[in-house]
Amino acid sequence: MPDEDVDDASEAGLPIDSPADPTLEILRHSAAHLMAAAVTELFPGAQYDVGPATSDGFFYNFRLPEGRTVSEQDLARIEKRMKQKASQRVPFVREVMPRAQARATFDDMGQPFKVDIIDRIPPEVAEVSVYRTGNFVDLCRGPHVPDSGWLKAVKLQRVAGVYWRGDERNEQLQRIYGTAWFSDEELQAYLDRIAEAERRDHRRLGRELDLFSFPEEIGSGLAIFHPRGGLVRRIMEDYSRQRHEAAGYEFVNTPHITKSDLFETSGHLQWFADGMFPPMELDGGTNYYLKPMNCPFHILIYRSRQRSYRELPLRLFEFGSVYRYEKSGVIHGLTRVRGLTMDDAHIFLTREQLDTELHSLLVFVLDLLRDFGLTDFYLELSTKPPGKAVGSDEEWEEATEALRRAAMKMGLELVMDEGGGAFYGPKISVQAHDAIGRTWQMSTIQADFQFPQRFDLGYVGPTGEKVRPIMIHRALFGSVERFFAILLEHYAGDFPLWLAPVQVAVVPVQDDAPEVMAFVADIAGQLRAAGLRVEVSDHPGMRMSKRVRDAEVQRVPYVVVVGRQDVESGSGVIRVRDTRLPAEEAITEMTVPGLVEKLRGEAAKRGPEAAPPQRARRAAD
């Protein structure tokens, strides 16, 4: 995420000296200036807005004259001009002046954005600083590198449209993104990291491994899962079901559409109508909506009869398909779609149970995520969104504090996300780092005092009085589709054995030798009997090295190669997919019974065999 929260007023103001050893941030901020200098030369009359450093590089926002636009083809020209300036070692010269003078200067230059920034500097600031780089002048607090000779390892990356001051009601400016490093080696390493992320891109892997696709005929953001993808997904879901069952959840099912009343009561239509598919209007004027959330349905299950405190916590779970009308520009692979399946559960409980339940829930969540191979977490606490929330401050406070207490007990880093909660309650989200260090938001847990009121929920307490329960909304995968994509990228397609759609490929060396083929069938049979998913490479006439390659390309974890030499010994030479090892080291000789034993153990490590289903527990524990 680029650093969007640019406080542009802070760009001017207090004097800061040019440092002897600039930081990467200073380098990049200087590169932004240099780029703006090049752009204003190449596009006379261009107006520049703000240009900070980001976590990966820098950007600068522009408005070009006469409706001109910067296209990607222009980037090469701009970059070339920057390189020229870099070789000229143009100094960055700092100058402090009264703000009125600075304002007049930028006004004369036809730079309204800078004038606006000066006008928004707090009145007590009397002086501001500007930096000159050749003919380019920018309002800026600094500091900067001494001269443009520092800015050699620079690459412009892309152009984007951005709303002025980040508000979609404002006009759109053009932003040019670039990256800058101290050395060409560092720049290259960064570009290599991008290439690595591209190699892992789930959209690419999904196609190459024949897991899923997005047919144009269905519509944007709607995926279909192919047999192999469906298999992986089913394993994920089955394992999740089994763990939920063991954790005391009960399974429910609810329809995909509902009359509008339900979402009027919940408040979704008030707050999120834009994000919902438009209604289907039936004769008589009744509107039906595709559900964007499962919670109101689960609430109706709770409310279907009188509830007793003895039933609580009541944990209702569903793989619920929901549909959200995401804006066309935000749809992305499986991670941002219009139709998705949530591993959604709603827990109804008493106030007194909240702390205990939240704690055991967090333990459960992290444990399950670890089973899927994600191990590096931190937590984020999202609080009341100003102007977009229902409920009293006291209720929000109570819910937020309960979440905070639970989060603190986990011994993980806790980051605040002020104003990031849902309209009905605060949330904890579990953030996970993947294999190449990227952060993904995974599970969310929300404490909700509002829906129980809106739907007038109650339970009969120990002394016979009616009491209002509270609710926890929680999803571990979030969206199954998105979680699938994250795992695919995390593993770069190399799923662990228990998730791999094909676990063992059996490759004959001589496919026209009956004794070899009989042995191949025997091995495949033994492996299948051990519960493994086996594929025999039986395409006649194909070279065995090609068969091995095909299995590798499909990321099959184990490849068993058997030929005449092995028939007598009953062994095979086994290739183990292991990205940490060179190919030749991953090849081992092993007898077939030995392999069966080894894989039986590994395949059963996780997945349906891991924890035998237990009876759902009641609330008492």
Place this chain on the structure above:
RNA sequence: GCCCAAGUAGCUCAGAGGUAGAGCAACGCCUUGGUAAGGCGUAGGCCGUGGGUUCGAUUCCCACCUUGGGCUCCA
């Protein structure tokens, strides 16, 4: 939704106002091969969809759909 791009064979991509090409994949034949691509051949395309300009459009123009990178948004 907005800005910048892009849609040509299953995939990766050339191409040009006169009815289209390569590599890989698929299929067939030959090759009898011991751990990541054997050889030859065949087939495969409404050039995203719909309009317009033109004698003629896959190529130029417009709209829409889809995709990618951003912005805004994300219950």
